[in-house]
Amino acid sequence: xxxxxxxxxxxxxxxxxxxxxxxxxxxxxxxxxxxxxxxxxxxxxxxxxxxxxxxxxxxxxxxxxxxxxxxxxxxxxxxxxxxxxxxxxxxxxxxxxxxxxxxxxxxxxxxxxxxxxxxxxxxxxxxxxxxxxxxxxxxxxxxxxxxxxxxxxxxxxxxxxxxxxxxxxxxxxxxxxxxxxxxxxxxxxxxxxxxxxxxxxxxxxxxxxxxxxxxxxxxxxxxxxxxxxxxxxxxxxxxxxxxxxxxxxxxxxxxxxxxxxxxxxxxxxxxxxxxxxxxxxxxxxxxxxxxxxxxxxxxxxxxxxxxxxxxxxxxxxxxxxxxxxxxxxxxxxxxxxxxxxxxx
Amino acid sequence: xxxxxxxxxxxxxxxxxxxxxxxxxxxxxxxxxxxxxxxxxxxxxxxxxxxxxxxxxxxxxxxxxxxxxxxxxxxxxxxxxxxxxxxxxxxxxxxxxxxxxxxxxxxxxxxxxxxxxxxxxxxxxxxxxxxxxxxxxxxxxxxxxxxxxxxxxxxxxxxxxxxxxxxxxxxxxxxxxxxxxxxxxxxxxxxxxxxxxxxxxxxxxxxxxxxxxxxxxxxxxxxxxxxxxxxxxxxxxxxxxxxxxxxxxxxxxxxxxxxxxxxxxxxxxxxxxxxxxxxxxxxxxxxxxxxxxxxxxxxxxxxxxxxxxxxxxxxxxxxxxxxxxxxxxxxxxxxxxxxxxxxx
DNA sequence: TGTTAGCACTCTACGTACCCGAGTGCTAAT
DNA sequence: ATTAGCACTCGGGTACGTAGAGTGCTAACA
Numbered sequence: 001x002x003x004x005x006x007x008x009x010x011x012x013x014x015x016x017x018x019x020x021x022x023x024x025x026x027x028x029x030x031x032x033x034x035x036x037x038x039x040x041x042x043x044x045x046x047x048x049x050x051x052x053x054x055x056x057x058x059x060x061x062x063x064x065x066x067x068x069x070x071x072x073x074x075x076x077x078x079x080x081x082x083x084x085x086x087x088x089x090x091x092x093x094x095x096x097x098x099x100x101x102x103x104x105x106x107x108x109x110x111x112x113x114x115x116x117x118x119x120x121x122x123x124x125x126x127x128x129x130x131x132x133x134x135x136x137x138x139x140x141x142x143x144x145x146x147x148x149x150x151x152x153x154x155x156x157x158x159x160x161x162x163x164x165x166x167x168x169x170x171x172x173x174x175x176x177x178x179x180x181x182x183x184x185x186x187x188x189x190x191x192x193x194x195x196x197x198x199x200x201x202x203x204x205x206x207x208x209x210x211x212x213x214x215x216x217x218x219x220x221x222x223x224x225x226x227x228x229x230x231x232x233x234x235x236x237x238x239x240x241x242x243x244x245x246x247x248x249x250x251x252x253x254x255x256x257x258x259x260x261x262x263x264x265x266x267x268x269x270x271x272x273x274x275x276x277x278x279x280x281x282x283x284x285x286x287x288x289x290x291x292x293x294x295x296x297x298x299x300x301x302x303x304x305x306x307x308x309x310x311x312x313x314x315x316x317x318x319x320x321x322x323x324x325x326x327x328x329x330x331x332x333x334x335x336x337x338x339x340x341x342x343x344x
Numbered sequence: 345x346x347x348x349x350x351x352x353x354x355x356x357x358x359x360x361x362x363x364x365x366x367x368x369x370x371x372x373x374x375x376x377x378x379x380x381x382x383x384x385x386x387x388x389x390x391x392x393x394x395x396x397x398x399x400x401x402x403x404x405x406x407x408x409x410x411x412x413x414x415x416x417x418x419x420x421x422x423x424x425x426x427x428x429x430x431x432x433x434x435x436x437x438x439x440x441x442x443x444x445x446x447x448x449x450x451x452x453x454x455x456x457x458x459x460x461x462x463x464x465x466x467x468x469x470x471x472x473x474x475x476x477x478x479x480x481x482x483x484x485x486x487x488x489x490x491x492x493x494x495x496x497x498x499x500x501x502x503x504x505x506x507x508x509x510x511x512x513x514x515x516x517x518x519x520x521x522x523x524x525x526x527x528x529x530x531x532x533x534x535x536x537x538x539x540x541x542x543x544x545x546x547x548x549x550x551x552x553x554x555x556x557x558x559x560x561x562x563x564x565x566x567x568x569x570x571x572x573x574x575x576x577x578x579x580x581x582x583x584x585x586x587x588x589x590x591x592x593x594x595x596x597x598x599x600x601x602x603x604x605x606x607x608x609x610x611x612x613x614x615x616x617x618x619x620x621x622x623x624x625x626x627x628x629x630x631x632x633x634x635x636x637x638x639x640x641x642x643x644x645x646x647x648x649x650x651x652x653x654x655x656x657x658x659x660x661x662x663x664x665x666x667x668x669x670x671x672x673x674x675x676x677x678x679x680x681x682x683x684x685x686x687x688x
Numbered sequence: 689t690g691t692t693a694g695c696a697c698t699c700t701a702c703g704t705a706c707c708c709g710a711g712t713g714c715t716a717a718t
Numbered sequence: 719a720t721t722a723g724c725a726c727t728c729g730g731g732t733a734c735g736t737a738g739a740g741t742g743c744t745a746a747c748a
Contacts, residue, residue: 023740025739025740025741026740026741027739027740028739028740037691037692038692038693039692039693039740040691040692040693040694040742041690041691041692043740043741043742044691044742046741047741047742057740057741059698059699059700060697060698060699060740060741061697061699061700061739061740061741061742062699062700062739062740062741063739063740063741101490101506101507101508101566102505102506135484135486136484138482140479140480140496142479142496142498142499142500143686146445146500148496148500148502150494150496150502152484152486152492152494152504154486155486156486156490156492156506158492158494158502158504160496160502161446162445162446162500163445164445222445237604238597238600238601238604241593241596241597241600242597247593249585249591252585253582253585253586256582256585257582260581260582342487367711369710369711369712370711370712371710371711372710372711381720381721382720382721382722383711383721383722384713384720384721384722385719385720385721387711387712387713388713388720390712391712391713401711401712402729403727403728403729404711404712404726404727404728405710405711405712405713405726405727405728405729406710406711406712406727406728406729407710407711407712689748690747690748691746691747691748692745692746692747692748693744693745693746693747694743694744694745694746695742695743695744695745696741696742696743696744697740697741697742697743698739698740698741698742699738699739699740699741700737700738700739700740701736701737701738701739702735702736702737702738703734703735703736703737704733704734704735704736705732705733705734705735706731706732706733706734707730707731707732707733708729708730708731708732709728709729709730709731710727710728710729711726711727711728711729712725712726712727712728713724713725713726713727714723714724714725714726715722715723715724715725716721716722716723716724717720717721717722717723718719718720718721718722
C-alpha cells in the first residue's frame with residue numbers, strides 16, 4: 001500500500017510533530033539526517049499521504065500534521081518500542097523500594113510517579129473489592145442506637161459502615177447476630193454477600209434473635225452497597241494544563257469534569273480487557289475526549305486479571321515512551337501486588 | 345472619614361463590579377436609581393476615593409474597580425447581610441434531609457452542595473480524628489506473616505493499618521497482645537495513643553508475650569501515623585475555570601496546585617480560629633492566592649470546636665451571599681453532626 | 689521515469705494606522 | 719456645592735501592508 005519512502009516520511013512527520021507540536025513542513029523534514037530527499041520530493045509524497053488521509057493541513061499553505069488515521073497507522077505499524085532510559089526505570093521502580101504493605105498505598109504512589117514521569121494524567125483502577133473474600137465481620141456498638149459494622153477481607157481491605165440500631169433492642173441480640181453472621185459469611189466474596197445474607201442467615205437469625213426483622217433490614221441496607229468509586233486513583237490531574245495542545249478553557253473544563261466523574265470511568269478504562277490498548281481521539285467513547293488519546297493496560301494479582309492503568313494525554317502523545325513505561329509498570333505492579341497479597 | 349455620599353458610591357461601585365466584572369464608570373453609576381447625582385459629581389467623588397486608595401483604574405481612562413483596601417472596607421463596614429432566598433435555604437438544607445448516618449458522608453455532601461450553590465470552590469475540614477476516643481481495637485491475622493490492626497473510635501470512624509508479623513511468631517501471642525491492647529487503650533484518644541502505647545502497654549506486654557519487642561515495634565510503627573489528609577473534602581474544584589476573572593492558565597495551574605496539596609491547607613484554613621473570617625487577595629499567605637478571596641467559618645460538634653469550611657473565589661466574590669450561606673451552613677452542620685455524634 | 693530546482697501563489701503572524709466609544713479631568717457656569 | 723461642557727486618553731475593533739514559511743505546479747535534469 002504505502003511505499004518505503006512514504007512510511008519513512010509518515011513516521012518522521014509524526015515523530016517531529018509529537019516532539020514540536022508544530023505543523024511539519026517539507027523543508028524542515030529535508031534537513032533531518034534520516035531524510036535524504038529534497039523538499040520537492042517530500043512535498044509530493046506528503047500530498048499523496050494527505051490524499052490517503054494520513055496527514056492533514058491546518059490551512060492551505062501550512063505544514064502537515066498527522067490525522068487520526070495517521071496516528072493510528074503510526075501506532076499500529078511504525079511504533080518501535082525503544083528501551084527506556086535507565087533513569088526512568090529507576091524512578092518508576094522507586095515505588096517498590098518503599099516496601100509498602102498496603103495495596104492501596106502502592107497503587108496511589110504508582111499513580112503519582114506515573115504522572116510525574118509522563119507529564120500526563122494517570123488513572124489507576126485498584127483490584128475489584130467486591131471479589132475479595134470476607135475474613136472477619138464484626139459489629140461494634142457505639143451508642144444506644146448506633147453501631148458500626150466492619151468487614152475485613154482477605155486482602156486486608158477494611159469496609160466499614162455505620163447503621164442505626166432499632167430502638168429498644170437487646171444488646172445481646174446484636175452480639176448474637178454478629179456471631180451468626182461471622183459463622184455464616186466468612187469465606188464469602190463481597191459480591192455474594194447480600195445474596196448469602198438473605199438466603200442463609202435470615203432463617204437462622206429468625207430462630208435466635210428477637211425482632212430480627214428490623215435489625216436485619218437496617219444492617220443489610222448498610223452493607224449492601226459498597227462505595228464503588230473508592231478504588232480509583234489519580235495522578236497529575238492538572239497536567240492537562242501543561243499541554244500546549246489545550247488552550248480552550250471550556251474544553252479543559254469538560255475534560256476534567258469527565259475524568260473526575262467516577263461514572264465515566266468505565267468509558268475511559270475498559271474494565272474487562274486484557275493487555276495494552278490505545279484509543280486515539282474520536283475512538284474514545286466520550287466526546288469530551290475527542291482531542292485526547294488514552295493508553296490503557298491491565299495488571300493482575302496472582303492469576304486473576306484485576307486492575308487497569310490509563311494514561312490520558314493529547315493525541316500528540318509520546319506513544320513510544322508511554323507504551324514502554326506502561327509495559328514495565330504493569331509487569332512490576334503485578335509482581336509487587338501479588339507479593340503483598342500472598343504475604344511473602 | 346468618608347462622607348455619606350462617598351460610602352454610597354463606594355458600596356454601589358463594589359456591588360456593581362462584583363456583579364458585572366467590568367470597571368464601573370460614572371455614567372453607568374448615575375443611571376442607578378439609588379444614585380441621584382450627576383456623572384460629574386460622581387467623577388469627583390471617585391477621584392477622591394481613588395486618592396484614598398479605595399478604588400483603582402485599570403488604565404488612565406477606564407472606569408474604576410475596587411482595590412483590596414476597597415474590598416476590605418466594603419466587607420468591614422458596608423456588608424448588610426441580606427436574608428437568603430428561600431430556594432437557597434432549601435437546597436442547602438437538602439443535605440440534612442437525607443438522614444445520613446456518617447459524619448464523613450454529611451461533610452462530603454455539604455462540600456458538593458456548597459460548591460453548586462456558590463459556583464466557587466469549597467473546602468471542608470472534618471473533625472480532627474486524632475481527638476477521637478478509641479472504642480475498640482482488634483487485630484485480624486490475614487496470612488502467616490501479615491495482619492491488619494483496626495481501631496474503631498467513638499465517632500464511628502475506623503482506622504485500619506496492615507503490618508507485618510515477625511516470622512515464626514506464635515499466633516496466640518498476637519491474640520494475647522490484642523487483648524492487652526484493648527484493655528489498656530480503650531478510652532484513649534488517638535492523639536495519645538502512641539504515648540500510652542509506650543508508657544503502659546510495653547511493660548505489661550513484656551510479661552505476657554514472647555518476643556514482644558519485634559511485634560510491638562512493627563505494630564507501633566503501623567499505628568503511629570494517622571493519614572492526615574483524609575478528612576479534607578472538596579467541592580467544585582473546577583469552578584475556578586468558570587470564573588471570568590481567571591484566564592491565565594499558569595495562574596490557574598498554580599492555584600489548583602496549591603489547593604490540592606494538603607500541606608498547604610493549614611495556610612488556607614486557619615485551623616484553630618473560631619467564627620467567620622474573610623481574607624482578601626494578598627491578605628492570603630500564599631502568593632498563588634493573591635487574586636483570590638477566602639471566606640472561612642468554623643463549626644462544632646457538641647461544645648468542641650472541630651471543623652472548618654472555606655470558600656475560595658475571586659476577589660470579586662459575592663461576599664454578601666457567601667457570608668449568609670456559610671453562616672447558615674455552619675449552624676446547621678454543627679447541629680446535624682452533634683445529632684449524629686450523640687446518637688439521638 | 690523518478691527527482692529536483694524554480695517560481696508563483698497562499699495563508700498566518702505581526703505591526704501600523706485609524707476610528708469609535710466609553711470614560712476621565714478640568715474649567716466655567718449655574 | 720453641583721453640574722454641563724469639552725478636550726483628552728486609552729482599549730478594542732477593523733483595515734492594510736509586509737515578511738516568512740509553506741504549498742503546488744512546471745520544467746529541467748539524471
